[in-house]
Amino acid sequence: MENIGALAILLAFCFAIYSVIGSLAGKWGNRPFLVLSAERAVYCIWALLTTAAGILIYSLIHGDFRLAYVWEHSNHAMPDIYKFASWWGGQEGSLLFWSWLLASYSSVVVWKNRRKFRDMMPYVTAILMATQTFFLILIAFVAKPFNVWQEGRLIVDLRDGNGLNPLLQYWTMVIHPPMLYLGYVGFVVPFAFAIASLITKQPGDSWIHTTRRWTLVTWMFQTTGILLGAGWAYAVLGWGGYWGWDPVENASLLPWITATAFLHSVMMQEKKGMMKVWNIVLVSTTFFLCIFGTFLTRSGVVNSVHAFAQSSIGTYFVTFLAIGIAATVYLILSRLDYLKSEAQLESVLSRESSFLFNNLILLASCFAVLWGTLFPVISEAVTGEKISVDGPFFNRVEIPIAMFLLLLTGVGPLIAWRKSSFESLQKAFMIPLGIGVAVAIGLAFSGVRSIYALMSFMLCTFVLATVAIEFVKGASAIRQKSGSNLLIAMVELTHRNTRRYGGYLVHVGVVIMFIGFTGKAFDKDTTVEVAPGTTIQLGNYALRTGNVVQTQNENYTSISLPVSVSKNGEELGTLMPEHRLYLASKQPTSEVAIRRRINEDLYLNFAGMSADNQRAVLQAYVFPLVSWIWTGYWVVLIGTLICLTPSRTRLIYPRTEVVGFAGKNVKVDQ
Amino acid sequence: MKNYLKFGLLIVAIVGALAWLAVGGISETKTYYKTIAEVHQMGNATDKKIRVGGDIAPNSIVREGREVRFVLAQDNLKLPVIYSGIDPLPDTFKDGAQALADGKLGSDGVFRASKIQAKCASKYEAKPTGVGAKPAA
Numbered sequence: 133m134e135n136i137g138a139l140a141i142l143l144a145f146c147f148a149i150y151s152v153i154g155s156l157a158g159k160w161g162n163r164p165f166l167v168l169s170a171e172r173a174v175y176c177i178w179a180l181l182t183t184a185a186g187i188l189i190y191s192l193i194h195g196d197f198r199l200a201y202v203w204e205h206s207n208h209a210m211p212d213i214y215k216f217a218s219w220w221g222g223q224e225g226s227l228l229f230w231s232w233l234l235a236s237y238s239s240v241v242v243w244k245n246r247r248k249f250r251d252m253m254p255y256v257t258a259i260l261m262a263t264q265t266f267f268l269i270l271i272a273f274v275a276k277p278f279n280v281w282q283e284g285r286l287i288v289d290l291r292d293g294n295g296l297n298p299l300l301q302y303w304t305m306v307i308h309p310p311m312l313y314l315g316y317v318g319f320v321v322p323f324a325f326a327i328a329s330l331i332t333k334q335p336g337d338s339w340i341h342t343t344r345r346w347t348l349v350t351w352m353f354q355t356t357g358i359l360l361g362a363g364w365a366y367a368v369l370g371w372g373g374y375w376g377w378d379p380v381e382n383a384s385l386l387p388w389i390t391a392t393a394f395l396h397s398v399m400m401q402e403k404k405g406m407m408k409v410w411n412i413v414l415v416s417t418t419f420f421l422c423i424f425g426t427f428l429t430r431s432g433v434v435n436s437v438h439a440f441a442q443s444s445i446g447t448y449f450v451t452f453l454a455i456g457i458a459a460t461v462y463l464i465l466s467r468l469d470y471l472k473s474e475a476q477l478e479s480v481l482s483r484e485s486s487f488l489f490n491n492l493i494l495l496a497s498c499f500a501v502l503w504g505t506l507f508p509v510i511s512e513a514v515t516g517e518k519i520s521v522d523g524p525f526f527n528r529v530e531i532p533i534a535m536f537l538l539l540l541t542g543v544g545p546l547i548a549w550r551k552s553s554f555e556s557l558q559k560a561f562m563i564p565l566g567i568g569v570a571v572a573i574g575l576a577f578s579g580v581r582s583i584y585a586l587m588s589f590m591l592c593t594f595v596l597a598t599v600a601i602e603f604v605k606g607a608s609a610i611r612q613k614s615g616s617n618l619l620i621a622m623v624e625l626t627h628r629n630t631r632r633y634g635g636y637l638v639h640v641g642v643v644i645m646f647i648g649f650t651g652k653a654f655d656k657d658t659t660v661e662v663a664p665g666t667t668i669q670l671g672n673y674a675l676r677t678g679n680v681v682q683t684q685n686e687n688y689t690s691i692s693l694p695v696s697v698s699k700n701g702e703e704l705g706t707l708m709p710e711h712r713l714y715l716a717s718k719q720p721t722s723e724v725a726i727r728r729r730i731n732e733d734l735y736l737n738f739a740g741m742s743a744d745n746q747r748a749v750l751q752a753y754v755f756p757l758v759s760w761i762w763t764g765y766w767v768v769l770i771g772t773l774i775c776l777t778p779s780r781t782r783l784i785y786p787r788t789e790v791v792g793f794a795g796k797n798v799k800v801d802q
Numbered sequence: 803m804k805n806y807l808k809f810g811l812l813i814v815a816i817v818g819a820l821a822w823l824a825v826g827g828i829s830e831t832k833t834y835y836k837t838i839a840e841v842h843q844m845g846n847a848t849d850k851k852i853r854v855g856g857d858i859a860p861n862s863i864v865r866e867g868r869e870v871r872f873v874l875a876q877d878n879l880k881l882p883v884i885y886s887g888i889d890p891l892p893d894t895f896k897d898g899a900q901a902l903a904d905g906k907l908g909s910d911g912v913f914r915a916s917k918i919q920a921k922c923a924s925k926y927e928a929k930p931t932g933v934g935a936k937p938a939a
Contacts, residue, residue: 369892480808492813496820503824508835518835520853521828522904528827529820536816659868719894739891742865749865 134199134278137187141228141278144180144235145268147173151261159254167254171242174257177264178235185232188225188277192218197293200279201225207295207716209687214296217306221296223430223445224277226309230426231267233317238264241321249342255328263320266452274445295716298688304364312357312384316422318350319387323419326412327460330467340398340411345776347415351395352772354388359765370722370737372657372753374761377526382505383425386498390418393494400487403549405474409464410491412471416460421498423453428505479551486544493540497533501526535587538646541639542595545602545632564597585653592643592650599636606633630779637771645764651732651757659739661747670752673734674698678706680741680748688712690723693738693748697727709738709750730763732756833904838879841907853904854881854913858920860897874901874913885915895920 151173158166188201193215197203205218205225220226238260245253271277299305322343329339361384362374375381394414400407427449464471477484503510504521511519546560572590580586607621614621626633656671667676678694692710696703707725714721720740727734735753742749833851836844841854856874863872870885883903885891895901895918905915 371892477805477809479805480812485809488809489812489816492816496817500820500824507828507832519832520835522831522833524831525824525827528830529823532823533820720896 133187133191133196134280137184138272138276138278140180140184140187141268141272141276144177144184144231145265145272147177147180148261148265148268151177152258152265155254155257155261159251167257170254170257170261171246174235174238174242174261177261178232178239181228181232181235184277185219185228188228189216189219192216195293198280200281201277203281203293205294205296207293209685209716210295210301211687213306214301217300217309218296220309220313221300224271224275224279226313227267227271227275227430228277229310230313230317231264231271233313234260234264234267234320237317237321241324245342249328249338252325252328252332252334252339255331256324259324259327260320266448270445270448274448292716295687295714298712298714298717298719298721299368301714302364302368304360304367308357308360308364310357311353311360315350315352315354315357316387316425318346318353319391319415319419319422321346321350322415326415327463330412330463330470333467333470337401337405337408340401344398347391347395347398348772348776351388351391352769354384354391355765355768355772358384358388359762363762366758367724367726368721370724370739370751372655372724372735372737372755374758377501377504377523379505380429382501383428386502386505387418387421387425389494389498389501390414390421393491393498394418396487396494397491400484404484406477406484407487408471408473409468412464414491416457416464420453420457420460423449423456427453481547481552481554481557483544483547483549483552486540486547490537490540490544493533493537497530497537500529500533504529531584534646534649535584535591538588538591538595538643541642542591542598545636545639546598561598564594564601567597568592568594582653585650588646588650592647595639595643599640602636603633626774627780630774630777634771634774634776637774638768639771641764641767641769641771643764644767645761648757648760648762648764651755651760654756655753657751657753659749659751661742661749663747668750668752671754672699673752673754675736675750675752677748677750681708686715688714691738691741693750695725695736695750697734707734707736709736711738711740728759730759733758838874838876838881841881841913842879844907849906851904851906852913853902855900855902856881858895858897858899858901863895863897874903881913882911883913883915885918887916887918891918892920 151170154166154170154173158164158168158170190196191199191202192206193212195202195206195208195215201222201224202218205221206215210218218225220229238257241260242253242257245256249256322339325339325343361381365376366372366374394411397407397411397414401411427446430445430449477488479485504525508518508520511517542564543561548556568590571593572586575589576586580589603622603625604618606625607618610616610624611618611621614624616624626637658668658670660666660668662668662677664677664679667674669675674697676696676698678696681692681694683690683692690710690712692708694706694708696706698704704727707727709725710723712721712723713719722737722739724735724737726736733753733755735755737751737753739749739751741747831851833853836852836854838854838856841852854874856876856879859873859875859880863870868886870891872883872885874881874883883905885903885905899920901918901920903913903915904917904919905913908914
């Protein structure tokens with residue numbers, strides 16, 4: 133079986149090379165049949181990789197421990213869902229997963245555009261398949277998923293495997309990597325279209341229109357993936373953080389930042405024909421950062437707690453990145469004439485300018501994260517000493533950036549295109565700014581002292597107020613016409629221009645998340661060794677520990693500590709933080725118990741028994757506002773989905789006119 | 803032209819402010835990577851923040867209240883460490899695991915760590931025991 137899998141990968145590799153050559157040769161030699169066959173090769177690659185992946189999954193689930201990959205990442209005792217998740221639990225499998233996703237995306241692209249963009253498509257296919265070739269080189273020759281254990285010439289069948297890393301045996305870890313990968317891989321498509329339109333010197337912005345939905349969908353996947361990762365860290369790692377500025381986390385954030393910048397700056401190109409070079413640069417940067425992120429996670433180039441094993445794979449990535457970036461830069465430079473801007477910036481106080489600064493700030497933040505992440509590498513190259521920077525560095529730079537970004541989020545959507553005046557700005561922002569300042573003053577009087585927290589709450593309120601005013605204004609106009617109530621009018625309003633009002637909703641979601649992040653300023657914690665029956669105090673909470681309970685199943689043994697919680701004398705029930713020892717890997721994990729509430733989370737971690745085995749080590753935390761982060765995510769998701777649904781602006785107005793025409797209702801509302 | 807001057811000034815102001823923050827941030831938080839051998843050579847205590855890596859010597863972990871003492875080992879070199887940070891130690895912190903300790907070297911030659919990262923060394927590198935097996939195509 134493993135031979136068929138390995139063969140399928142090799143064949144897919146050959147097909148990918150053929151597809152690149154075929155589509156280019158067909159285009160240049162004007163032979164449509166070659167182009168067509170190259171496109172069909174894309175479907176074949178998908179079928180081959182699906183076969184290979186199917187075999188790997190089958191081996192994982194049925195425990196074929198002759199395979200090194202299966203032995204390392206699966207075992208009998210694991211639930212099936214985690215056996216399946218082992219597909220992307222290790223280096224080789226996750227590369228196969230990458231490749232398979234790319235094949236799936238490519239097939240969709242080729243199928244959807246089989247009759248469109250005939251002059252551009254051969255290049256799109258070639259770029260997609262060149263990337264595919266790169267990943268297939270890795271899984272066919274470097275990190276092979278179908279290696280078997282051998283002793284001399286004999287294949288060894290081991291009885292049970294090592295199991296998936298216990299920390300990864302958690303539900304979000306089943307969907308976090310696929311989401312992130314869907315986001316990473318998805319950016320190949322807009323990139324391929326952008327480059328193809330450069331090569332063919334397309335007039336206009338057709339590549340932006342065709343890839344707008346792709347970009348938004350992949351952005352949504354990236355966002356989901358990053359937040360699932362944060363949610364996993366919070367609930368599993370036992371230190372109560374959701375973000376630690378670890379290189380691997382940063383790797384996922386970098387392309388997300390540039391993608392966000394891209395989503396904003398395409399509006400400038402669509403509406404004003406500006407920033408054309410910039411958009412190509414952004415989409416290329418995002419694509420290369422996606423590849424770079426994969427590289428950073430895999431190569432062990434920077435120390436990280438959750439990096440995969442060190443391997444020789446890095447050189448391949450560096451080569452691919454170098455070739456890709458050089459080719460892209462050359463192309464952009466040679467096509468500058470086709471990318472001339474159609475309008476010019478007229479005023480510092482304008483919508484254009486707010487987009488410009490939005491992009492500047494996002495790029496600066498991306499650069500700061502990249503710089504901080506690579507600082508050990510850079511400092512070693514320059515000074516010979518390996519120096520790293522930590523969380524405080526990132527917080528110091530990123531918090532002011534975030535504040536400025538929040539400000540722009542409030543200002544940007546309301547400011548006029550081309551030119552605005554101080555007077556009109558005053559009129560538009562007096563009320564929301566007033567509300568924001570009032571909230572900040574109120575909080576300051578109620579004891580909030582952190583200056584950043586106050587600023588953040590002020591700006592969050594400001595943005596929420598501006599968005600609320602926009603919705604109410606638009607909805608009142610509709611209500612006056614149709615007489616429906618305000619809520620229905622708001623739905624109607626959103627439906628008329630989904631991109632605009634969906635976008636506002638995404639902003640609201642981001643603001644809610646920022647309120648959650650700001651809660652970090654008010655954390656409380658304590659660590660104690662407690663004998664059964666002791667009561668400890670944390671803020672308003674009283675925690676009384678009970679006797680340790682032991683349980684066992686075939687995957688792990690566990691001890692749990694019942695803690696009855698009361699707040700200001702009121703009983704709130706019992707939490708059961710748990711400490712597990714996984715049998716196959718002999719690795720302990722903590723299953724924290726969290727009482728999630730909208731104002732604050734009570735977070736209990738049972739860190740094991742004390743040295744004399746008599747007392748339990750309990751870590752208790754209060755994390756204010758953390759739930760807002762996850763709530764904000766859902767709002768972002770809904771907002772993005774609204775952006776993706778088509779507007780129905782055109783449908784509404786004719787209908788009202790028809791009513792007037794029929795003569796039944798003479799009073800036509802203006 | 804006046805417009806572009808305005809934009810230029812604004813951009814310079816923003817980028818400058820961020821660069822200033824970044825430079826300050828780096829000098830405040832930079833940590834030097836050192837091996838145990840290099841830490842021994844440093845001799846006296848310094849104010850430099852250091853990150854030192856090694857394996858946790860078996861049976862060396864002693865917990866006393868909130869303090870944890872252990873010994874980091876690399877080849878034949880050993881470095882005693884006291885951890886008294888706020889964050890709980892990671893689950894992967896146990897005998898034989900690879901650990902990174904951030905902190906400063908005390909004048910008594912004991913390393914005072916304020917942050918510990920650990921990764922389970924066996925996870926990705928272990929080979930099945932008992933058979934002399936190795937992966938092959």
